Amino acid sequence: MVVKSIAINAYQDAMQTRGREIRDTVADRLRKPQESAGGFGDTLKDSLKSVNDMQTEKRVLIEEFASGKTQNVHELMISMQKAGMAMQMTGAVRSKIMQSYKEIMQMSF
Amino acid sequence: MRGLFERHIQLTGKVMDLRLQRQNIVGGNIANVNTPGYKARRLEFEEKLQSALNQDDLGKMTRTSEAHLPATFSPDGFKGEGFSEFKGREVIGKDSVNLDKEMTENAKNTMMYNALAMVIKKNFQGMQKVVQEGAK
Numbered sequence: 001m002v003v004k005s006i007a008i009n010a011y012q013d014a015m016q017t018r019g020r021e022i023r024d025t026v027a028d029r030l031r032k033p034q035e036s037a038g039g040f041g042d043t044l045k046d047s048l049k050s051v052n053d054m055q056t057e058k059r060v061l062i063e064e065f066a067s068g069k070t071q072n073v074h075e076l077m078i079s080m081q082k083a084g085m086a087m088q089m090t091g092a093v094r095s096k097i098m099q100s101y102k103e104i105m106q107m108s109f
Numbered sequence: 110m111r112g113l114f115e116r117h118i119q120l121t122g123k124v125m126d127l128r129l130q131r132q133n134i135v136g137g138n139i140a141n142v143n144t145p146g147y148k149a150r151r152l153e154f155e156e157k158l159q160s161a162l163n164q165d166d167l168g169k170m171t172r173t174s175e176a177h178l179p180a181t182f183s184p185d186g187f188k189g190e191g192f193s194e195f196k197g198r199e200v201i202g203k204d205s206v207n208l209d210k211e212m213t214e215n216a217k218n219t220m221m222y223n224a225l226a227m228v229i230k231k232n233f234q235g236m237q238k239v240v241q242e243g244a245k
Contacts (some may be wrong), residue, residue, distance in 0.1 A: 059115065059116075059117050062117040062120075062121065062228055062232075063116075063117050063120055063162055063164070064164060065224070065225075065228070066117070066120050066121050066124040066158075066225060066228075067120075067124070067155060067158040067159045067162055067164060068155035068158070068159070068221075069155075069159050069164050073224050076224075076228070077227075080228065080231055080232075083235075084231070084235045084238075087235060087238075087239060088238060088242070091238070091239060091242035091243065092242075094242075094243075095242065095245055
């Protein structure tokens, strides 16, 4: 009886270990590769690029509207508003960055 | 070289000029609605402007080298084309001006002019904002 229960315990332990191994493997496979967070500079560069893209889109839409190629006023207005908003945001972020830079410069070590 | 004012600002101004001219021509047509033998005049510039701006499918090219011939549009030399509609037969006492057509043209032109005025106003406001923000 005692011998049997020890055998069963050993068997159950082995099963649990094996089950854990399988679970770990599955979880490893399912885990998505962690995206690198990217530096502050990269984020800034990407944002500036998208702001610039919006400005380009706005310019193309204005030219097409002025020359009568498209008669689409609302799209023009939306893209102008978007570009303006992005530009304003860029300005705000820029002044915050400059402010923090100045603060760091004034720190005494 | 890019100056302070981009091309689309000049272009908007030029198109507003042309729309003003069109307004004058349509006004002249309406004023002459009772003149015998008067032929309605038109101002067309859209198609020529589109090809001048390389917006038609044929003209969509990109410059890959600085040495290539620049296709940049300068709004200074651009002109609209005014012409009178062909009219074969002249009926004395009847006008050739279609008043409904002229009124529609007038309304459309006014709306486009207002939209362009708003566009150029917003452009300048945006630039002003950027300049003010940058100075802070």
